Amino acid sequence: MYQLSGVTKRYRRGKATVQALDGVDLAIEDGGRLVIQGPTGGGKSTLLQMLGGLDRPDSGSVLLDGVDLATLPESRLTRVRAEKIGFVFQGFNLVPTLTAQENVETALVPLGLRPRERRERAGEVLASVGLGERRGHLPGELSGGQQQRVAIARALVKSPAVLLADEPTGNLDESTRDEIMDLLETLWEDNGLTFVMVTHDTALARRAPRLATIRKGRVTIREQVAGRG
Amino acid sequence: MFFTYLRRELRRRRKAALVVASGLALGIALVIVVGAVSEGMSQAQARVLQSLYGLGTDMTVTKAAEPPGEGQAQGRPRFEFDAKESGDDSDQSSDMVIVQGQSLADSTVAKVADQDGVADTVGGLSARVMKVNGQFTRGEIEPGQTPPGGGRGGDGGEGGSGGDRVRGGGAAFDVNSYTLFGTDVAQQDLGPLTSSSITSGRTFKAAETDAEVAVVDSAYAKEQKLKVGGKLTVSGTAYAVIGIATADSGDAAANVYVPLKQAQTLADAKGKVTTVYVRATDSQRIDAVKAAVQKNVPDTTVTTSADLADTVSGSLSTAADLASGVGRWLSVIVLAAAFVVAGLLTSSAVSRRVREFGTLKALGWRSGRVTRQVVGEALVNGLIGGALGIALGLAGAWAVTAFGPTLTAELGRGTGGFGGGGFGGGGPARQTAGRAVDIALTAPVSLGAIGLAVGLAVAGGLVAGAFGGWRASRLRPADALRRIA
Numbered sequence: 206m207y208q209l210s211g212v213t214k215r216y217r218r219g220k221a222t223v224q225a226l227d228g229v230d231l232a233i234e235d236g237g238r239l240v241i242q243g244p245t246g247g248g249k250s251t252l253l254q255m256l257g258g259l260d261r262p263d264s265g266s267v268l269l270d271g272v273d274l275a276t277l278p279e280s281r282l283t284r285v286r287a288e289k290i291g292f293v294f295q296g297f298n299l300v301p302t303l304t305a306q307e308n309v310e311t312a313l314v315p316l317g318l319r320p321r322e323r324r325e326r327a328g329e330v331l332a333s334v335g336l337g338e339r340r341g342h343l344p345g346e347l348s349g350g351q352q353q354r355v356a357i358a359r360a361l362v363k364s365p366a367v368l369l370a371d372e373p374t375g376n377l378d379e380s381t382r383d384e385i386m387d388l389l390e391t392l393w394e395d396n397g398l399t400f401v402m403v404t405h406d407t408a409l410a411r412r413a414p415r416l417a418t419i420r421k422g423r424v425t426i427r428e429q430v431a432g433r434g
Numbered sequence: 435m436f437f438t439y440l441r442r443e444l445r446r447r448r449k450a451a452l453v454v455a456s457g458l459a460l461g462i463a464l465v466i467v468v469g470a471v472s473e474g475m476s477q478a479q480a481r482v483l484q485s486l487y488g489l490g491t492d493m494t495v496t497k498a499a500e501p502p503g504e505g506q507a508q509g510r511p512r513f514e515f516d517a518k519e520s521g522d523d524s525d526q527s528s529d530m531v532i533v534q535g536q537s538l539a540d541s542t543v544a545k546v547a548d549q550d551g552v553a554d555t556v557g558g559l560s561a562r563v564m565k566v567n568g569q570f571t572r573g574e575i576e577p578g579q580t581p582p583g584g585g586r587g588g589d590g591g592e593g594g595s596g597g598d599r600v601r602g603g604g605a606a607f608d609v610n611s612y613t614l615f616g617t618d619v620a621q622q623d624l625g626p627l628t629s630s631s632i633t634s635g636r637t638f639k640a641a642e643t644d645a646e647v648a649v650v651d652s653a654y655a656k657e658q659k660l661k662v663g664g665k666l667t668v669s670g671t672a673y674a675v676i677g678i679a680t681a682d683s684g685d686a687a688a689n690v691y692v693p694l695k696q697a698q699t700l701a702d703a704k705g706k707v708t709t710v711y712v713r714a715t716d717s718q719r720i721d722a723v724k725a726a727v728q729k730n731v732p733d734t735t736v737t738t739s740a741d742l743a744d745t746v747s748g749s750l751s752t753a754a755d756l757a758s759g760v761g762r763w764l765s766v767i768v769l770a771a772a773f774v775v776a777g778l779l780t781s782s783a784v785s786r787r788v789r790e791f792g793t794l795k796a797l798g799w800r801s802g803r804v805t806r807q808v809v810g811e812a813l814v815n816g817l818i819g820g821a822l823g824i825a826l827g828l829a830g831a832w833a834v835t836a837f838g839p840t841l842t843a844e845l846g847r848g849t850g851g852f853g854g855g856g857f858g859g860g861g862p863a864r865q866t867a868g869r870a871v872d873i874a875l876t877a878p879v880s881l882g883a884i885g886l887a888v889g890l891a892v893a894g895g896l897v898a899g900a901f902g903g904w905r906a907s908r909l910r911p912a913d914a915l916r917r918i919a
């Protein structure tokens with residue numbers, strides 16, 4: 206699915222430059238699952254942005270199904286994001302003025318579906334994350350866990366090839382956290398998508414079959430026999 | 435989705451939308467009110483001018499003024515009375531009919547008509563009738579104290595017909611003065627009478643070129659208790675009153691209208707006119723026509739409506755200058771400020787939604803779609819501002835009309851430099867020289883002004899949208915992860 210080689214990303218902050226990614230080589234197979242860990246400021250989010258086509262590396266290549274996201278023209282990159290990639294953010298990132306249903310529909314807007322089909326699909330996916338009854342609610346009227354479910358529905362409604370999640374439980378309390386993790390795990394199993402998740406949760410990381418650790422922009426991979434328990 | 439999103443944004447962020455809209459509304463309302471007031475001013479000026487000229491007159495031709503001093507002596511009236519024996523108290527009366535200003539040969543009318551760009555001409559004769567009426571008793575006049583006719587009369591004094599009773603030693607008499615206009619009955623679609631409508635009786639027939647008939651202005655008729663079917667005697671000729679005319683503007687060009695030939699006879703001015711009224715074929719070419727007449731018809735002064743408008747002074751013209759000067763600048767400045775503020779507010783609203791728009795881009799929304807959303811919101815804000823502004827502007831214009839001050843237009847004053855004798859040294863304008871006309875200030879809002887307001891609202895929305903849209907178009911999908919919310 207993914208083939209990264211020599212991916213470098215620097216940020217300029219005033220006079221100093223921060224080496225967020227420093228020659229990252231990484232391969233992720235189709236339907237694979239990768240958990241990313243590391244200290245704060247290590248470059249986890251930056252790597253996820255490269256995978257999701259949200260930003261481009263300064264050098265190196267990010268091949269997604271053989272297409273290099275690093276050099277793809279902007280319009281085609283936008284198309285890749287619209288069709289292939291589902292993103293779940295730590296802060297949910299729902300549009301506050303739109304209802305749960307409409308928020309899910311925003312992911313289908315670039316695909317040019319007919320409104321009726323768009324509504325149906327969004328409704329189905331919302332129901333599958335257990336929020337069928339809450340589709341008319343605004344984000345402000347939902348709990349954190351419910352908001353993140355809406356965001357997950359939004360990421361999945363387009364049936365993406367890849368699901369990327371950046372600390373999806375970072376803003377949630379403990380019980381909700383497990384709920385969301387279980388949901389994500391089930392979805393991964395059921396849909397056969399490639400799943401990359403950044404998390405600080407060490408228990409979770411320990412269960413992951415493949416664990417990447419990023420420190421100062423450098424990645425080390427550990428294959429774990431344990432699998433998930 | 436575009437409309438759903440738009441609707442939700444505007445409803446949930448009502449306050450922000452209202453702030454942008456009310457800024458624009460203020461600017462637009464100001465434009466409407468200032469426009470309406472200037473329109474009211476120019477309508478008022480047009481009414482004042484129309485009362486002198488009649489409808490459809492583009493310019494007048496009068497005799498070029500002669501050096502001052504001459505005409506003055508000429509016009510001084512002389513009355514002849516035979517004093518009666520003491521005890522005889524029968525009234526004596528005498529009329530003087532004096533041509534107002536200097537006259538032209540009536541062949542000038544045809545000469546002017548021959549000029550390029552002249553559609554129509556008609557000649558008219560303005561005169562003032564002075565009527566002295568009273569008792570004179572011999573032996574009771576103290577010599578040198580009150581010479582006959584010296585009481586008041588003079589050059590005509592104030593307009594209208596106010597007769598002051600003056601008592602001299604042995605004389606008791608009224609001096610009554612009114613204006614008379616000789617009109618070309620064969621051609622009634624041009625000239626001063628067109629700005630009046632007949633409210634009783636009828637107007638002249640084309641055949642009445644030398645008939646002893648008169649049309650009387652309603653105000654003068656009321657004062658003199660004249661009615662259709664009655665008689666009006668001027669210098670011994672009894673004129674049948676055939677119609678009462680009411681001036682559309684409330685200010686008539688003359689008190690009494692008679693056929694031109696009759697006026698010429700009365701004023702002892704056979705073959706003379708004081709003013710030629712001219713209609714041009716093209717109102718855009720008036721200056722060219724003016725130049726042609728002035729060049730080809732010697733010894734004349736041509737006065738266009740624009741020239742005449744320049745001679746209007748008093749609070750009306752001060753207010754008109756204010757409205758077109760300060761008012762226009764003020765509204766331009768306020769409008770520009772409103773545009774910029776709307777733009778900055780929209781731009782800062784986008785800054786507060788960086789993460790939202792970044793997320794949409796991360797979801798695969800094209801940059802153009804996000805920008806369009808922002809511009810759409812701004813445009814609706816602009817339209818709301820336009821609607822508010824129109825409402826506010828209409829209310830303001832209504833208030834000006836309802837509570838606005840009455841303005842005065844003074845005609846013909848302060849024109850010393852122009853041809854020496856006001857505009858043209860004759861014509862009906864002369865008789866109103868120094869007269870003040872009261873005009874209530876109105877502020878009519880035209881459909882065009884509403885259209886302009888809508889246009890400005892759209893423009894304001896687009897300006898605001900450009901600010902915000904530019905900001906939104908520069909956001910990157912990675913901004914979805916920005917920590918500042």
Ligand SMILES: Nc1ncnc2c1ncn2[C@@H]1O[C@H](COP(=O)(O)OP(=O)(O)OP(=O)(O)O)[C@@H](O)[C@H]1O
Pocket residue numbers: 216217218223224225243244245246247248249250251252
């Ligand atoms: N837009 C940016 N401009 C400047 N510096 C940035 C930007 N984004 C990230 N950085 C810097 O790059 C480095 C890597 O950031 P990144 O967000 O990838 O870290 P992270 O591992 O996700 O950290 P955290 O666990 O706190 O989320 C950090 O030093 C960060 O300050």
Ligand SMILES: [Mg+2]
Pocket residue numbers: 249250251371
């Ligand atoms: Mg991060």
